[in-house]
Each structure stands twice: as C-alpha cells, then as structure tokens.
Amino acid sequence: MRTVICGAGISGLALAHRLAALGGEVVVVERAPGPRPQGYMIDFFGPGLEAVEAMGLLPPFELAAYHYDEGRLVDRNGRRRATIQTKGFARGRLLNLLRPDIEAVLAESLPAEVELRYDTALTEVADRPGGVAVTLEDGTVLDADLLVGADGIHSTVRRLVFGPEERYLRYLGLHTAAFTFDAPDVHAATTHTFCLTDSVNRQMGFYALRDGRVAAFAVHRSADPTIPDDLRVAIQRAYTGLGWVTPRALEQCPPAEEIYYDQVAQIELPEWSTGRVVLLGDAAYAVSLIAGQGASLGIAGAFLLADRLAHAPTIERATAEFERLWRPVVEDKQRNARSMARWFLPSSPTDLRVRRIMLSLTRVPFVAGYLSSILAGKDTKLADVMRQASGTATERAIV
Numbered sequence: 001m002r003t004v005i006c007g008a009g010i011s012g013l014a015l016a017h018r019l020a021a022l023g024g025e026v027v028v029v030e031r032a033p034g035p036r037p038q039g040y041m042i043d044f045f046g047p048g049l050e051a052v053e054a055m056g057l058l059p060p061f062e063l064a065a066y067h068y069d070e071g072r073l074v075d076r077n078g079r080r081r082a083t084i085q086t087k088g089f090a091r092g093r094l095l096n097l098l099r100p101d102i103e104a105v106l107a108e109s110l111p112a113e114v115e116l117r118y119d120t121a122l123t124e125v126a127d128r129p130g131g132v133a134v135t136l137e138d139g140t141v142l143d144a145d146l147l148v149g150a151d152g153i154h155s156t157v158r159r160l161v162f163g164p165e166e167r168y169l170r171y172l173g174l175h176t177a178a179f180t181f182d183a184p185d186v187h188a189a190t191t192h193t194f195c196l197t198d199s200v201n202r203q204m205g206f207y208a209l210r211d212g213r214v215a216a217f218a219v220h221r222s223a224d225p226t227i228p229d230d231l232r233v234a235i236q237r238a239y240t241g242l243g244w245v246t247p248r249a250l251e252q253c254p255p256a257e258e259i260y261y262d263q264v265a266q267i268e269l270p271e272w273s274t275g276r277v278v279l280l281g282d283a284a285y286a287v288s289l290i291a292g293q294g295a296s297l298g299i300a301g302a303f304l305l306a307d308r309l310a311h312a313p314t315i316e317r318a319t320a321e322f323e324r325l326w327r328p329v330v331e332d333k334q335r336n337a338r339s340m341a342r343w344f345l346p347s348s349p350t351d352l353r354v355r356r357i358m359l360s361l362t363r364v365p366f367v368a369g370y371l372s373s374i375l376a377g378k379d380t381k382l383a384d385v386m387r388q389a390s391g392t393a394t395e396r397a398i399v
Helices: 010-021 047-054 058-064 086-090 099-108 156-162 184-190 231-239 246-251 294-311 315-339 349-363 365-376 382-387 392-398
Strands: 002-006 025-029 041-045 071-074 080-084 094-098 115-117 122-128 131-136 141-144 146-149 169-181 194-197 202-208 214-221 260-267 277-279
Touching (some): 002 131, 041 099, 058 094, 080 349, 146 156, 184 194, 184 202, 315 382
Parallel strands (some): 071 194
Antiparallel strands (some): 122 131
16 A cells, blocks of 8 residues: 655654554655754653554653653742642653654654655645545655645645635634753753743743753743744743743744744544545644643554554545544543643633642642543543454554
8 A cells, every 4th residue: 555644743754654564655745844843842641652662662762751750830030839740640651752852763763665755745636536646846746545644733635635724723822832942041940850930821831951952832822823923023022021031041032943833723623534535643633732642642543543554444444443433532632621721821810829739739649640630631542442443453463
C-alpha cells in the first residue's frame, strides 16, 4: 500500500514510522522548509507513551526528556503561592519533552524507505475509486492508495477535502505563544522545576533547558481569535506587568519566525474520512492546549490507524474502524478541556484562589486521584482500545 502523508509533525511522522515498519510505502510532504524549531514543553503521558514503547522508541524519548517532578505558581515578586504535582495528573509514567525534540526523535528514527519531502506544499486532491491523486505546488502529481492529512489544526487537506476551517474550529477564547531565550539569571531562577505566574487572564511559564536556554510558554484570554501581525509586539503588550522574571523574558523575546503563536482551539468534524482520504491528529481532532494530551493522542492515533490499515479488509473499512475506536477517546478529552478552561487560566481572583486550593490537594493521594480524573479525563489505555478491534493480531501488537 502506498500512502502519502501531508504533514511532518508529530502525528505524521509517527504514522510514517509505523506504516513503514508494517511494510507500507510512505511519502511524507511538509510545507515548511525543514523541521520547525518552535514549540512548547509537553507533558507526554498516556496512550502515546504506550505507542512509543511498542514502536521501540522509548529509549530516545527518555534521552530527550526533561524531568520536572513538580512546578510552582509564583506571584509578581517570585514568592511561591502553590505547588503543582504533575505526575499525579498523569496517573502513570510521564516525560517532559519539547515539541521540536519529539519531532526530531521521530524523524531521526524513520526507516530509510520513508521518503520525506520538506518545502513541499499540497495544492489539490482528487479522490478516485481505488486511489487518490495528490497535486503538489510544483505540479508534481503523486498517486497513492491513501492520503492522510496530518497537517495540524489549520490543515490544508481538511480545507481541500472537507471544507473551510471555520466550519470545524471551536475557538476557546485564548491565545498561546512559546519561544526560547538566553538569560542566565532566569535560567538560574527556574532550574529543577517549572514556574508559572499566579495571575488572572494571562500567565507565563518557564522551563530551564539543559543547554542554558529558557523555554517560555504564555497564554492569555482574547475575545478576538485573529492572530496579530507583529507577534513579538503582541506578546510584549499582552504580558507586561506580570512581574518576577517576565520583564527579562519579554525583553529577550525573539523575532516572529522563532515564535510559536496560535489560537487555543479544538477541531470538531462529523467524519474524519471520506473515500481514500483520512485526517489524523490535530487536523481531525485537536483537543486544545487545555487538554494537554495532543501529542499523546496524535501518536497513539497514528499507531491505531496503522494497525487498522494493516489488518482491515479494505482501506475504507480501516479508516472507519479507526474513527469508531478513537473518536470516543478524543471527544472525552475535548469535553474535559472545555469544562476545565476556567481553572487552566483563572478569570477572576476567586478562581485563582480556588485553583490554589485544588493544587494543594494534589498532595493527598486519594484526592489527587479524584482531581486527576477531573483535570485529565478518563484514564485511556491504548491496549484496551486496541482490544476492541477485530483480530488477535491487534492485541499482540501492543500487549
């Protein structure tokens, strides 16, 4: 089977790895000229970690990981206001990974048979009986048995095949940004733990990296979903006045091309596939930053889709089974994220105080388990999902 994957992000690379391992012919096309360096720190756990282990990639993931067992919320003077026990929310193993590092591990581990084309934009899709024709920006036409749109929340494949983005994007009222910068004083202040400003309607978080840089993460409320023209100025304007180390971070904010910036949103599609085209990861089911499991669901979804393509009698049956099995999982995470938005970023001093109390209770074991079920949703095991699929070969692949 020949598969064209649009998008060399986390989901696309994971699927390429798995399909090639199962004997498929894979071409990955990516609009960007190369691997993208922008992205924030991810709490990676759950079904994606199961998939990574089954793919034999756990050692390089662990090597790339950071270890922040807890975080702290600090006021504008740097005083601790609350502590975050992140591993309690994960209910199992957890790795802290920069998004670019996840993509790098996946790209470097691709089987040699995978054809990876950067600086390649897709312009047209012709879904035909028994196959699909993909036209690239330079006029090249790729014929394939299946096209997978793994090209993110602003997916080109989804727009060309399923219709305009506004039909499916649910804006959650937040903007987010991430960048790295060099500031030894900020690095020293944030070593060994991640720090988050204890603030209303906007917050910045900081992670000390092993190379001496600091990774900054920011989120703020905005009624307008429009992405600003000047990202650096917009960030400096949105987060000024937070105190502590934020003035140094804003001063060192890099040019726009080195900044990740986007809406916080979800994608809700009535169907993830049509004919010989299927969507994967954020293109199909973005759960949003608030859910905190986008990378995990992207990799686990790729593993499941590859399994169904390998074992279902037809491609159409495979994509339908993938959606039947995976949709309940991601919809649970989406619902949970929407219900928890006010605690993710408090909108009033009262909500801020309630969040501090909730976080303080994570130190109590039985309370932590209950709060984890509220904040992270159902504890999904990829092996359990796979067992729902037909055939014993599926169970052996992950169990």
